[in-house]
Amino acid sequence: MTDTTNPLSVQDLTVAWHRKPVIWDVQFDVAPGQLVGIIGPNGAGKSTLLKAIMDLVPKTSGRIEVFGAPWKKNRHRVGYVPQRESVDWDFPVSVLDVVTMGLYGRIGWFRPVRKKHREAAQRALERVGIGALAHRQISQLSGGQQQRTFLARALVQEADLYLMDEPFAAVDAATEQAIVEILREMRTAGKTALVIHHDLHTVADYFDSVVLLNMRVVAQGPTGIVFTKENLERTYGGRLTLLEEATEAMRRRERSL
Amino acid sequence: MNILSQWDWSYDGMIVLAGVLCAIAASLPGNFLVLRRISLLGDAVSHAVLPGLAAAFLITHSRSGVAVLVGAVAAGLLTAVLTEWIRDTGKVDEGASMGVVFTTLFALGLVMIVQAADSVDLDPGCVLYGVLEATPLDTVAFGTFEIPRVVIVLGSVVVMNAVFVSLFFKELLISSFDPGLATSEGFSARVLHYLLMILVAITAVASFEAAGNILVVAMFIVPPATAVLLTTRLSHMIVLSAGLAAASAVLGHLSALTIPALFGFRSTSTAGMMTLCSGLIFLVAALFSPQTGMIVTWIRRQRLAMRILSEDMIALLFRLEERLPKQSVQIDTLAQGLLTSRLRTRISVARQKFRGYLLVSADGVCLTETGRIAAAAVVRSHRLWESYLVTEGIDAELIHRQAEKLEHFTDRSLRDRLQKQGSKSEIDPHGSPIPEETDRQTTQE
Numbered sequence: 001m002t003d004t005t006n007p008l009s010v011q012d013l014t015v016a017w018h019r020k021p022v023i024w025d026v027q028f029d030v031a032p033g034q035l036v037g038i039i040g041p042n043g044a045g046k047s048t049l050l051k052a053i054m055d056l057v058p059k060t061s062g063r064i065e066v067f068g069a070p071w072k073k074n075r076h077r078v079g080y081v082p083q084r085e086s087v088d089w090d091f092p093v094s095v096l097d098v099v100t101m102g103l104y105g106r107i108g109w110f111r112p113v114r115k116k117h118r119e120a121a122q123r124a125l126e127r128v129g130i131g132a133l134a135h136r137q138i139s140q141l142s143g144g145q146q147q148r149t150f151l152a153r154a155l156v157q158e159a160d161l162y163l164m165d166e167p168f169a170a171v172d173a174a175t176e177q178a179i180v181e182i183l184r185e186m187r188t189a190g191k192t193a194l195v196i197h198h199d200l201h202t203v204a205d206y207f208d209s210v211v212l213l214n215m216r217v218v219a220q221g222p223t224g225i226v227f228t229k230e231n232l233e234r235t236y237g238g239r240l241t242l243l244e245e246a247t248e249a250m251r252r253r254e255r256s257l
Numbered sequence: 258m259n260i261l262s263q264w265d266w267s268y269d270g271m272i273v274l275a276g277v278l279c280a281i282a283a284s285l286p287g288n289f290l291v292l293r294r295i296s297l298l299g300d301a302v303s304h305a306v307l308p309g310l311a312a313a314f315l316i317t318h319s320r321s322g323v324a325v326l327v328g329a330v331a332a333g334l335l336t337a338v339l340t341e342w343i344r345d346t347g348k349v350d351e352g353a354s355m356g357v358v359f360t361t362l363f364a365l366g367l368v369m370i371v372q373a374a375d376s377v378d379l380d381p382g383c384v385l386y387g388v389l390e391a392t393p394l395d396t397v398a399f400g401t402f403e404i405p406r407v408v409i410v411l412g413s414v415v416v417m418n419a420v421f422v423s424l425f426f427k428e429l430l431i432s433s434f435d436p437g438l439a440t441s442e443g444f445s446a447r448v449l450h451y452l453l454m455i456l457v458a459i460t461a462v463a464s465f466e467a468a469g470n471i472l473v474v475a476m477f478i479v480p481p482a483t484a485v486l487l488t489t490r491l492s493h494m495i496v497l498s499a500g501l502a503a504a505s506a507v508l509g510h511l512s513a514l515t516i517p518a519l520f521g522f523r524s525t526s527t528a529g530m531m532t533l534c535s536g537l538i539f540l541v542a543a544l545f546s547p548q549t550g551m552i553v554t555w556i557r558r559q560r561l562a563m564r565i566l567s568e569d570m571i572a573l574l575f576r577l578e579e580r581l582p583k584q585s586v587q588i589d590t591l592a593q594g595l596l597t598s599r600l601r602t603r604i605s606v607a608r609q610k611f612r613g614y615l616l617v618s619a620d621g622v623c624l625t626e627t628g629r630i631a632a633a634a635v636v637r638s639h640r641l642w643e644s645y646l647v648t649e650g651i652d653a654e655l656i657h658r659q660a661e662k663l664e665h666f667t668d669r670s671l672r673d674r675l676q677k678q679g680s681k682s683e684i685d686p687h688g689s690p691i692p693e694e695t696d697r698q699t700t701q702e
C-alpha cells in the first residue's frame with residue numbers, strides 16, 4: 001500500500017471524568033508500518049487513550065485523525081482488541097461466533113452471517129493456532145486461548161491500524177510468541193499496531209517505537225532513543241507529579257463546596 | 258382432577274393462550290436483559306411505565322390506543338436515561354440508581370391513577386396482579402370467531418418482539434457481548450440498549466392489563482435465566498426460553514385450577530401460579546442442569562475429593578515406606594494421618610485395591626508395585642514443587658501447603674519442566690530425596 005498518511009494522529013487530547021483528568025494534553029503521531037508500545041503504570045490512562053481514539057469515551061478536548069480523517073470516516077480501517085477481562089467469558093457463544101464478530105462491521109446492519117464469513121473466521125483461528133477449538137463454548141478456553149480468539153477476531157477485521165489493550169496480559173509463553181509473530185507479520189504487510197504493554201523486559205524486543213504515558217506523554221519516539229532508564233523513572237516515578245497534586249486539589253475543592 | 262373435566266376451550270383455552278403469549282413476548286427481549294446483566298431494568302421499566310400510562314389516561318380519557326403506547330415508551334426510556342444519569346453523577350451503583358428511579362416513577366404513577374380513578378375506570382390492583390381470568394370476557398369479532406382483545410394485543414407484541422430479535426440478532430449479540438467492539442464497528446451499543454428498552458416498555462404495557470406486573474417481570478428474567486443454564490448457544494437459548502415461558506404458562510393455569518382444589522379451595526390467581534411455575538422450573542434446571550447443575554457439580558467435587566484423598570493416601574504410604582520398607586498400615590492409622598473419616602478412608606482403600614494399587618491383609622494395607630510407581634509420581638510432584646517454590650522466593654513455611662494442592666494437578670510434562678526450572682537438587686527443601694521419574698511414560702506427548 002502506498003498510503004503515506006499517518007495511521008493515527010492524536011492532538012491535544014484531554015479526557016476527564018468528573019472533572020478529574022484521566023489523560024491530559026496527549027499528543028503524538030504514529031507512522032505507518034510500525035509496532036508502537038504504550039507503556040505506563042496502572043491508572044496512567046492507557047486504556048482510556050485507546051477508548052478516546054475510538055470515541056468510546058467522551059473527549060474533553062482534542063482531535064483524533066485516523067488516516068488523515070476523523071475516526072468515524074475511517075473506522076472500518078481500525079481493528080480493536082479490548083482487554084480480555086472486559087467481556088463475560090460465560091456468554092453462550094462459540095469461539096467461531098466471537099471471531100465472526102470481527103466481520104459484523106463489514107456485513108452491515110440486518111444482514112445475516114454467511115458461510116464465507118464463517119470460513120474466514122475459521123482461517124483466522126487456524127492462523128492463531130486454535131482452529132480445532134472453533135466450536136467450543138468460550139467458557140472452556142484457557143487465558144491464552146481467549147487471547148488468541150481475540151487476536152483471530154482482529155485478524156478477520158483486516159484493518160490497517162490495530163489498537164490492542166494488553167494482549168500479552170497473563171498469557172502463556174507459547175501464546176505470547178504467537179502474538180509477537182502475528183504482530184510482525186502485520187508489520188511486514190504494512191499494518192500499524194498500537195499496543196498497551198506491561199512487561200518492560202520485552203519492550204525493546206517487540207516495539208519499533210514507544211509512547212511513555214502517565215496521564216500525559218512523558219516521552220515518545222523510537223524505542224532505541226526514548227526507552228531509557230531516565231524516561232522510565234519519570235514515567236513510573238513514585239512521587240506524585242505536580243500535575244497530579246493539582247488534580248487532587250481540584251477534586252477536593254469540588255467536593256468540599 | 259375432576260375440575261379439569263370442566264375445561265372449556267373458549268374460556269380456559271383463551272386464558273392459557275393469553276398467558277403463553279405474554280410469557281413468550283417477555284422472554285424474547287428478556288434474554289438480552291439477562292445476558293447484559295441488567296435483568297432488573299426489565300423490572301424497573303415494567304413498574305415505571307405506570308406514570309406514562311396514567312398520563313395517557315388523563316389526557317385522552319381512554320384506556321387503549323396509541324396514546325397509551327407512546328406514554329409507556331416515553332416512561333420506559335425515561336427510566337433508562339435517568340438510571341444512567343443517576344449512576345454517573347450520583348456515584349451510586351446501577352442497582353441503587355435503578356431502585357431510586359423506578360420506585361419514584363411507580364409511586365408517581367400510582368398517585369396519578371388514584372387521581373384519575375374518578376374519570377377513568379382503572380384499578381391499581383389490577384395493574385399489579387392482572388386479571389388473566391377476565392381474558393375471555395372482552396372479545397373482538399373476527400369473522401365467525403370471537404377473539405379476546407388481549408390475545409390480539411399480546412399476539413402482536415410476540416410478533417413484534419420475534420421480528421426484532423431475529424432482525425437484530427447479530428447486532429444484539431455483539432453489543433451484549435462486547436459493547437466496545439460493537440460501537441467501534443458502527444453498531445452503537447447505546448442505540449441498541451434504548452431500542453431494547455422501548456421493546457421492554459411496550460411488552461410491559463401490553464401485558465399490564467391482562468397478566469399484571471408480576472407475570473411480565475418474571476417472564477423477562479426467569480425463562481432466560483433458566484435457558485442460559487441449559488445451553489451454550491444464544492440462538493438455542495432464545496428458543497428454549499420462549500418454550501420454557503410457554504410451558505410455565507400452561508402448567509401455571511393447570512396448577513391454578515387443580516392444586517387449590519386438592520385442598521378444597523377455589524382456584525387461585527392464574528398469573529401468580531404461572532410465575533410460580535417458572536420459578537420452580539428454574540429451580541429444577543439449577544439442580545439438574547447437566548453442565549452447571551448443583552447435583553452434577555456436587556458429584557464432580559466429590560469425585561475430585563476422592564481422587565485427591567486416594568493420591569494423598571498412596572503418597573502417605575510411600576513416605577512411611579521411605580522410613581521402613583514394606584510395612585502395612587492399619588486403616589485407622591491411615592484415617593488419622595489423612596485427617597479424614599474412617600468411612601472415606603475405607604472407600605478410598607477399596608477403590609485403590611480395585612485399581613491394583615493396594616494390597617489389603619490382616620496387618621493392614623500396603624502398596625503394590627504399581628501403587629508404588631503411582632505414589633512416587635505424586636511425591637515427586639510434591640517435592641519438585643517445593644524446590645521450585647523455594648527458588649521463586651516463597652517462604653519455606655508456606656511451600657508445603659502449596660505443594661500439597663499442586664501435586665494433584667501435575668502431570669509428567671509439567672514435572673519435567675519443574676525439574677528444569679527448579680533447583681536441580683535431588684533433595685527437596687525439607688531434606689527428603691526427590692523420587693526418580695519411573696520411565697513408564699514417555700516425555701513427549
